[in-house]
Structure formats: C-alpha cells, structure tokens
Amino acid sequence: xxxxxxxxxxxxxxxxxxxxxxxxxxxxxxxxxxxxxxxxxxxxxxxxxxxxxxxxxxxxxxxxxxxxxxxxxxxxxxxxxxxxxxxxxxxxxxxxxxxxxxxxxxxxxxxxxxxxxxxxxxxxxxxxxxxxxxxxxxxxxxxxxxxxxxxxxxxxxxxxxxxxxxxxxxxxxxxxxxxxxxxxxxxxxxxxxxxxxxxxxxxxxxxxxxxxxxxxxxxxxxxxxxxxxxxxxxxxxxxxxxxxxxxxxxxxxxxxxxxxxxxxxxxxxxxxxxxxxxxxxxxxxxxxxxxxxxxxxxxxxxxxxxxxxxxxxxxxxxxxxxxxxxxxxxxxxxxxxxxxxxxxxxxxxxxx
Ligand code: PEP
Ligand code: MN
Numbered sequence: 001x002x003x004x005x006x007x008x009x010x011x012x013x014x015x016x017x018x019x020x021x022x023x024x025x026x027x028x029x030x031x032x033x034x035x036x037x038x039x040x041x042x043x044x045x046x047x048x049x050x051x052x053x054x055x056x057x058x059x060x061x062x063x064x065x066x067x068x069x070x071x072x073x074x075x076x077x078x079x080x081x082x083x084x085x086x087x088x089x090x091x092x093x094x095x096x097x098x099x100x101x102x103x104x105x106x107x108x109x110x111x112x113x114x115x116x117x118x119x120x121x122x123x124x125x126x127x128x129x130x131x132x133x134x135x136x137x138x139x140x141x142x143x144x145x146x147x148x149x150x151x152x153x154x155x156x157x158x159x160x161x162x163x164x165x166x167x168x169x170x171x172x173x174x175x176x177x178x179x180x181x182x183x184x185x186x187x188x189x190x191x192x193x194x195x196x197x198x199x200x201x202x203x204x205x206x207x208x209x210x211x212x213x214x215x216x217x218x219x220x221x222x223x224x225x226x227x228x229x230x231x232x233x234x235x236x237x238x239x240x241x242x243x244x245x246x247x248x249x250x251x252x253x254x255x256x257x258x259x260x261x262x263x264x265x266x267x268x269x270x271x272x273x274x275x276x277x278x279x280x281x282x283x284x285x286x287x288x289x290x291x292x293x294x295x296x297x298x299x300x301x302x303x304x305x306x307x308x309x310x311x312x313x314x315x316x317x318x319x320x321x322x323x324x325x326x327x328x329x330x331x332x333x334x335x336x337x338x339x340x341x342x343x344x345x346x347x348x349x350x351x352x
Pocket of ligand 2: 305315316
C-alpha cells in the first residue's frame with residue numbers, strides 16, 4: 001500500500017508509480033480514503049526492488065506492506081483512518097440506525113412513505129427498503145424495478161439516505177442511476193465475488209456505501225472480512241460489515257444470532273459493524289433484545305426491519321418488522337448503551 005506525501009498523487013505521479021508496479025507484474029488500485037487517497041499494490045507487493053524504487057520517489061511518504069490475508073481491510077492498514085458518513089451520521093461517532101421495510105410493496109406505495117416518516121420521527125438515521133428480493137421460492141414476489149421510485153420519493157420527503165439490496169448487474173445499474181446511498185449485498189450474495197468486485201468498481205466514484213451481510217453459511221470470520229476485501233480492492237472503502245445470523249440455528253430463532261463476533265471483527269478490521277437483528281432472530285418480539293445485545297458487543301449501529309403496520313406488509317415484514325414506536329424505544333436504549341460504552345472505555349483507560 002503506497003501512501004503519498006500530499007493528500008493524493010497528481011496524474012503524472014500516478015502514471016509513474018503505475019509504470020513501476022506494472023513492471024513487476026502488479027496492479028495499482030486507487031482508493032479514495034477519508035484521510036488521504038492511498039494506492040494499493042495488488043499482487044506480490046513485497047518485491048524489494050519495486051518497493052525501493054517507489055520509496056525513492058520524493059512524493060511518496062511510505063510503503064506499508066501489511067502482513068495480513070486482507071491487507072486493505074486489516075486494522076493496521078492506512079484505511080483505519082477512513083471515516084464513513086451516512087447522511088448526517090459519521091459512523092462510529094454516533095449510532096447508525098437503518099430502519100424500514102424488508103420489502104417495498106409496489107401496490108401500496110403509501111405504506112412505505114408512511115413508514116419512512118415514522119422511522120425518521122422515531123430517530124432513525126437511514127431508511128431501508130427492498131426493491132428487489134432474494135426469495136427462496138421462484139414463485140414468491142421478487143420485487144420490481146418500479147419500486148425504486150417509491151424509495152426515491154421517501155428519501156425526497158424525509159431527507160433520509162436510502163439502503164436497498166442489489167443482486168445483479170441490472171439492479172446495480174438501476175440503483176446507481178437512482179443514486180441510492182447504501183447498496184446492500186445480501187447473505188446469499190456475500191460470496192458472489194464477481195458481484196462484489198463489480199460493486200467495488202462501480203461505486204468507487206459515486207460515493208455509494210456498501211452494507212455487506214454475512215453469508216448464512218459463512219464459518220470463519222476471515223472469510224467474511226475477505227469478502228469485504230473484494231469491494232475495497234476494487235476501489236470502494238465505504239464498506240460496512242453486517243452480521244445477520246448464520247445456520248444451523250438455535251431452536252426458536254430464524255438463524256444463529258452472531259452479533260457476538262462484533263468485537264472480533266473490530267479487532268481485525270477498521271470497517272464499521274452494523275448488526276441486523278431482524279434476520280438473526282426472525283421474530284419481531286425478539287428483535288429489541290438482539291439489537292441491544294449487538295450494541296453491547298460494540299456494534300456501530302443496526303439495520304432493523306420496521307413497518308408502520310407489519311401485518312399488511314410483505315416479505316419478512318409480517319413476522320419480523322417492529323413498529324415505529326418500538327423502534328423509538330429501542331433507539332433510546334441504544335443511545336443509553338452508547339453512553340455506557342463511552343464511559344466504560346474512559347474508565348478502562350483511567351485504570352490502565
Ligand atoms: C433483507 O435484508 O431483507 C435480506 C434479505 O437479508 P439477508 O440477505 O440477510 O437474508
Ligand atoms: Mn428481510
């Protein structure tokens with residue numbers, strides 16, 4: 001990873017560096033960081049002569065070879081200075097609460113608009129709404145392009161940034177055209193490496209954030225981090241990691257709640273952790289405690305299915321969505337945990 005002296009390389013400097021790394025069979029990837037733009041060397045980055053030639057350039061500050069299977073996502077990478085802003089929230093500085101429908105119902109657009117206002121009122125910082133849905137059965141409602149207009153209208157009316165899942169090139173194009181703020185990669189596609197790479201490539205300049213769910217069957221935590229590495233290595237460092245429960249499950253819950261991996265993710269990588277308690281436990285009445293647990297484990301926020309009237313919702317909403325009133329109460333609990341966490345850290349520092 002090449003770190004320039006100034007905030008970024010000029011076109012001329014970039015082409016000089018590119019020329020050197022390509023001579024050694026590597027590829028240079030520009031990653032626009034919050035702190036400064038960095039240049040990842042993809043390939044074998046420890047070739048001494050290549051490194052020395054780069055270090056010899058007077059506009060280069062450092063060459064950091066991170067000794068990690070995921071050198072960009074690694075906690076020791078220069079990207080640990082990277083800050084992600086979603087709407088008015090700088091992630092990590094206050095809780096990020098993404099709330100809204102599992103599925104947008106194109107036949108009842110007002111439901112989504114009403115939910116959008118209600119979650120804003122409850123204190124949410126961003127809005128979720130599934131335009132396209134990964135469904136177990138091919139005969140179930142799969143979502144449709146027209147719903148993009150509904151989420152755009154909700155964003156327009158509330159000013160909340162919007163999160164929606166994309167599963168293929170067509171959906172990605174439509175979502176990027178609509179300037180969606182957060183692209184969700186669902187549990188089923190968390191291991192779809194060509195989609196991850198495509199998303200990284202196409203979002204690097206649009207400033208679109210990516211919420212990467214943990215795959216249902218994902219075992220090792222590094223496999224999850226490596227999936228995020230695909231997006232960052234393709235150019236977009238605005239990535240958030242989203243544990244959402246795995247399988248096999250605990251009897252009674254939809255999935256095996258995995259919010260407890262949050263401290264491990266935080267130890268290994270700089271990426272924000274936004275937990276999804278809805279798909280983890282799968283029942284509205286278990287969601288608040290799972291969300292509070294996630295925040296206690298150190299999550300930066302949650303993504304929670306919320307509906308103005310769950311029983312008329314579609315997709316997961318009838319069983320999983322909480323109501324805006326419950327969300328309001330939950331957010332107040334989350335803010336309390338946030339304060340407790342801050343004080344606890346301060347105390348630990350004082351003791352240590
Ligand atoms: C969703 O967020 O509605 C969803 C389908 O989630 P997951 O990909 O985690 O199953
Ligand atoms: Mn859902």
